[in-house]
Structure formats: C-alpha cells, structure tokens
Amino acid sequence: MISHHLDTIKKIGILGGTFDPPHLGHLKLATHFAKILHLDELLLIPSGEPWQKESSITPAELRFKMTEAAGVDLAIEFLQLNIPTRISTDRIEMNRPGPSYTLDTAKALRERFGPQVNLTWLMGADTLLNLPTWNSWDQLLNYLNFAVASRPHHSLSAEISLEMKVLLEKHQCIDADALAKSPFGRIYLDNSLSVDLSSTQLRDQLKSLARSTIASEHIPSHALEIVTNLDLYK
Numbered sequence: 001m002i003s004h005h006l007d008t009i010k011k012i013g014i015l016g017g018t019f020d021p022p023h024l025g026h027l028k029l030a031t032h033f034a035k036i037l038h039l040d041e042l043l044l045i046p047s048g049e050p051w052q053k054e055s056s057i058t059p060a061e062l063r064f065k066m067t068e069a070a071g072v073d074l075a076i077e078f079l080q081l082n083i084p085t086r087i088s089t090d091r092i093e094m095n096r097p098g099p100s101y102t103l104d105t106a107k108a109l110r111e112r113f114g115p116q117v118n119l120t121w122l123m124g125a126d127t128l129l130n131l132p133t134w135n136s137w138d139q140l141l142n143y144l145n146f147a148v149a150s151r152p153h154h155s156l157s158a159e160i161s162l163e164m165k166v167l168l169e170k171h172q173c174i175d176a177d178a179l180a181k182s183p184f185g186r187i188y189l190d191n192s193l194s195v196d197l198s199s200t201q202l203r204d205q206l207k208s209l210a211r212s213t214i215a216s217e218h219i220p221s222h223a224l225e226i227v228t229n230l231d232l233y234k
C-alpha cells in the first residue's frame with residue numbers, strides 16, 4: 001500500500017549548468033540519473049547569469065539554444081535506451097534578472113510543481129564540493145534532493161570540507177530508491193560515472209585547428225551544429 005503510493009509520486013530531475021557548451025558529460029549524467037531515479041521529467045536549466053563564471057561566457061540565449069539542441073540528442077538517446085523520461089529546456093533562470101541563484105529556482109519550481117513531487121537537482125562531484133560558496137546554500141535541501149555523480153579530478157573523499165561532511169551526515173541516503181521516495185532533503189552519492197570532459201577543456205580545443213574532429217566526439221551533434229554554424233569559441 002505504502003510502496004504503491006510512493007511509486008505514484010512524480011519525480012522530476014533538474015540539471016542546471018552554464019552549458020558553455022553542453023557536452024557528453026552532461027548527457028551521461030542525465031541519462032544515468034534518469035534511469036536509476038526513474039525520472040518522469042528532466043528539466044535542463046541553463047543559468048541566466050552564472051555569477052561564479054568569468055564574464056567572457058557565451059550569451060545566455062546562445063547557451064539556451066545549444067542546451068535545447070543537446071536536449072534533442074538526449075531525447076534520441078532516451079528513446080534508444082527505452083527511458084521514458086520527458087525532457088524540456090527551461091528558461092526559468094534566463095527570465096529572472098540578476099545573478100542566477102539556485103535557491104530562487106528551487107523555490108519557484110516548488111511553487112510550480114507543488115509540495116508532493118520529488119524534485120532532485122542533478123550534479124557532478126565538483127558542484128557538491130563548491131556548494132558552500134553558493135547563495136544561502138544551507139536552505140537548498142528544504143526544497144530539493146541532490147543526486148551527485150562522481151567526476152574525474154574531483155574526489156569527494158579527498159576534497160570534502162567539514163561543513164559538507166556535517167551536511168552529508170544529516171542528509172545522505174544509502175541508495176537511489178531512498179532518495180526517490182523523499183520529495184526533498186536527501187543526498188545520494190553515486191560512484192558509477194567517470195567522464196573526463198569539461199566545457200573548459202572543449203572551449204580550449206575548439207580554438208585549435210583540429211576543432212571539428214575533437215569536438216564531434218564530445219559535443220552532442222545538434223549542439224555542435226550551432227557551434228559550427230555560428231563559429232563559436234574560435
């Protein structure tokens with residue numbers, strides 16, 4: 001009876017990022033969590049004003065277009081893998097003026113979807129390590145769960161701060177199912193991903209002569225079309 005009720009709770013995953021540009025690391029993260037968390041929906045949310053990034057980032061509208069295009073590649077992958085999660089790219093942070101604070105987004109999504117749904121913010125290990133620098137970070141778990149994927153060069157065990165240890169002691173759950181049962185307030189650490197890719201590395205590679213060969217292996221094809229057509233990152 002109880003488990004039947006829990007199975008009917010809607011599960012929404014959120015992948016926020018600068019996406020400058022989107023890459024296969026983002027797609028693998030999304031695919032992995034869509035599968036193991038049995039997500040009904042996945043929102044890709046390009047940050048409007050990523051206040052911790054350099055000022056030289058690509059304009060938000062172009063990053064949105066690339067993210068939306070990457071969403072098409074992701075949808076094709078989901079179809080091939082029989083993952084029923086619906087994907088959308090959301091303007092919520094682009095429509096809000098000022099620095100993009102995740103807490104504002106979390107509150108707005110909670111309003112939009114209601115108190116019952118499972119809202120889970122997907123992230124790589126680097127993001128969890130950086131969390132204590134975010135605006136009002138200690139309030140985020142009142143609205144969201146966190147699903148955290150391992151990422152090369154960002155070791156949680158080696159780099160974790162004392163405040164993050166305290167947070168994990170209080171909120172960490174043992175498996176993906178436990179997280180899926182709670183609308184907010186849980187952290188699940190997952191060790192199965194190891195994708196050695198970053199947007200920074202790709203932007204550097206796109207400046208080089210071997211631009212097209214390198215990029216096509218690591219940037220989803222519809223997003224790469226925009227990069228190529230607009231000659232981005234040269």
Ligand SMILES: Nc1ncnc2c1ncn2[C@@H]1O[C@H](COP(=O)(O)OP(=O)(O)OP(=O)(O)O)[C@@H](O)[C@H]1O
Nearest residue numbers: 016017018019025123124127151195197198199200
């Ligand atoms: N290779 C990866 N493995 C696991 N998580 C990743 C990977 N790449 C990005 N992510 C996660 O995706 C989210 C959005 O990342 P973002 O758009 O900043 O990409 P990035 O590659 O980290 O960019 P940059 O190199 O510009 O910092 C973050 O939570 C980040 O941890």
Ligand SMILES: O=C(O)c1ccc[n+]([C@@H]2O[C@H](COP(=O)([O-])O)[C@@H](O)[C@H]2O)c1
Nearest residue numbers: 016017018047052100101102103134135
């Ligand atoms: O809320 C904050 O202060 C905050 C600070 C840094 C990053 N974030 C969010 O974290 C997500 C990943 O960020 P980034 O910088 O790795 O692209 C993205 O959705 C950002 O808006 C949020």
